[in-house]
Amino acid sequence: MSVNEKFSAIRKGLLEFLVLQIIAAEKVYAADILKQLSTTEFATQEGTLYPLLSRLRREGLLDYEWKESEAGPPRKYYELTAKGKEQLRETLEYWSQINGTVKKLGQK
Amino acid sequence: MNKVITINLGGNAYQLEEGGYDALRAYLETATARLQGNPDRDEILSDIEGAIAEKFRTRLASHKTVVETKEVVAVLAEMGPIEAEPGEATHAGAAPAGISGGTTGQEAKGEEQSAGTGRTPKRLYRIQEGAMIAGVCNGIAAYVNIDPTLVRLAFVLLTLLWGSGLVVYVVMAIVVPEARSPEEKAAASGFPATAQEYIRRAKAGYYEAMKGFPDRKARREWRRRFKRDMRAHADQWRYNWHCYWTEHAPVYPGMGFMLPVLSILHGAAMVFWICALISLLATGALFGLILPAKVPVWIAALLLLIAYGILVGPLKVARRLCYRSLGRPRWTWSFVFLLDAIVWLAVVATLLWLAVHFFPDMRAAVQSIPALAHQAADDIRTWWNSR
Numbered sequence: 001m002s003v004n005e006k007f008s009a010i011r012k013g014l015l016e017f018l019v020l021q022i023i024a025a026e027k028v029y030a031a032d033i034l035k036q037l038s039t040t041e042f043a044t045q046e047g048t049l050y051p052l053l054s055r056l057r058r059e060g061l062l063d064y065e066w067k068e069s070e071a072g073p074p075r076k077y078y079e080l081t082a083k084g085k086e087q088l089r090e091t092l093e094y095w096s097q098i099n100g101t102v103k104k105l106g107q108k
Numbered sequence: 109m110n111k112v113i114t115i116n117l118g119g120n121a122y123q124l125e126e127g128g129y130d131a132l133r134a135y136l137e138t139a140t141a142r143l144q145g146n147p148d149r150d151e152i153l154s155d156i157e158g159a160i161a162e163k164f165r166t167r168l169a170s171h172k173t174v175v176e177t178k179e180v181v182a183v184l185a186e187m188g189p190i191e192a193e194p195g196e197a198t199h200a201g202a203a204p205a206g207i208s209g210g211t212t213g214q215e216a217k218g219e220e221q222s223a224g225t226g227r228t229p230k231r232l233y234r235i236q237e238g239a240m241i242a243g244v245c246n247g248i249a250a251y252v253n254i255d256p257t258l259v260r261l262a263f264v265l266l267t268l269l270w271g272s273g274l275v276v277y278v279v280m281a282i283v284v285p286e287a288r289s290p291e292e293k294a295a296a297s298g299f300p301a302t303a304q305e306y307i308r309r310a311k312a313g314y315y316e317a318m319k320g321f322p323d324r325k326a327r328r329e330w331r332r333r334f335k336r337d338m339r340a341h342a343d344q345w346r347y348n349w350h351c352y353w354t355e356h357a358p359v360y361p362g363m364g365f366m367l368p369v370l371s372i373l374h375g376a377a378m379v380f381w382i383c384a385l386i387s388l389l390a391t392g393a394l395f396g397l398i399l400p401a402k403v404p405v406w407i408a409a410l411l412l413l414i415a416y417g418i419l420v421g422p423l424k425v426a427r428r429l430c431y432r433s434l435g436r437p438r439w440t441w442s443f444v445f446l447l448d449a450i451v452w453l454a455v456v457a458t459l460l461w462l463a464v465h466f467f468p469d470m471r472a473a474v475q476s477i478p479a480l481a482h483q484a485a486d487d488i489r490t491w492w493n494s495r
Binding site (some may be wrong): 030031044045046048051053054055057058068072073 | 162
């Protein structure tokens with residue numbers, strides 16, 4: 001089992017927070033999110049992203065508004081709610097803790 | 109040479125090769141099955157459809173209007189299989205992954221029909237979106253599929269006449285449950301939620317977007333485009349419905365001979381309606397029948413219009429069925445249609461002529477039309493000058 005495969009479950013779990021982080025930076029629509037992820041290890045597809053976005057919205061972490069686009073029908077632009085921002089902050093904190101643990105353990 | 113199928117994705121029409129259509133349908137069916145139990149299922153599906161539409165758009169140009177099968181398959185592969193979110197009840201035994209493009213033709217047709225007729229069971233709910241008070245009228249309107257304004261008018265009228273409208277309204281506001289979940293909202297109108305929800309959300313988005321535009325020009329442009337899109341969507345809907353009932357309504361041979369009779373009835377109804385309207389507007393009474401003092405003339409006129417619509421609706425449907433019963437070669441239709449239209453016009457003209465000649469009231473009313481028009485024009489002019 002390659003490292004890549006071993007980490008698939010972890011990547012999947014982290015995706016949610018990366019999506020929150022992307023949305024925290026600016027208002028984006030789904031294709032923007034996919035594009036930003038596409039060059040990373042977390043590249044994903046609409047089939048995964050849309051159900052995820054809808055769950056995050058239902059949990060009250062993000063919200064969307066309709067905006068018109070130059071070509072085609074209006075798009076949903078997502079942004080974080082206060083709850084989403086708080087959750088992201090907590091997650092980042094926890095993540096740096098984990099990171100520290102990973103680095104620290106085993107060093108003598 | 110490949111057959112092309114036109115579909116509606118997020119309010120725009122796309123033409124797909126038949127194989128591509130099958131693949132897309134299989135994909136969306138799988139998606140629907142996998143999202144079973146997800147409260148946002150319809151919203152996710154409409155997002156997915158929108159994303160697919162966007163990908164199709166980038167593959168089309170002015171000289172290329174049809175999405176080929178291999179392009180559809182490529183787009184669906186880009187989309188990736190729909191993944192149910194953890195912690196949400198997934199439908200047991202959901203169909204296997206992604207693109208299973210090869211449903212056989214016959215099977216697919218059968219499924220399609222059941223999908224087309226697959227209406228959610230109807231229930232009466234109150235609907236808060238766009239409600240005036242408690243959404244009672246809105247709910248009734250959705251239930252019987254008419255304009256909520258008409259239901260509201262009926263309630264107002266009932267209240268004015270006997271005061272009963274108010275009582276009924278209050279009771280219903282208490283007794284009838286409110287539609288909260290998307291499923292309940294779908295059940296309120298009996299339509300699958302997607303289309304309804306699409307329209308509602310599109311409208312919400314419309315007003316939201318209106319606020320965001322800086323100048324009038326951009327706003328006007330947006331309004332124009334929005335209206336065009338909505339119209340296209342409504343047309344598609346109507347077309348689908350039309351196709352549905354022409355496919356399913358019973359047709360008996362020989363119905364074609366009923367056509368002249370129906371045309372005469374239709375014409376007579378129209379003449380009666382015109383006479384009633386003229387008599388109402390000219391004398392303020394319906395053929396000498398004086399309206400209750402509290403009912404303004406315009407409400408009576410509106411009620412007349414509604415009554416006419418109700419009366420003539422079945423006639424129109426029956427006439428169209430008659431055309432169909434005349435059989436396959438469609439060029440005969442246009443001939444019959446012409447003949448029918450002539451019969452209809454003749455009936456209307458004759459009856460109108462008779463009415464004007466034999467009813468003194470009608471004659472007086474018709475003769476007073478030019479004077480009334482002058483009067484109205486004068487009124488408008490004085491009002492304009494007085495500003």
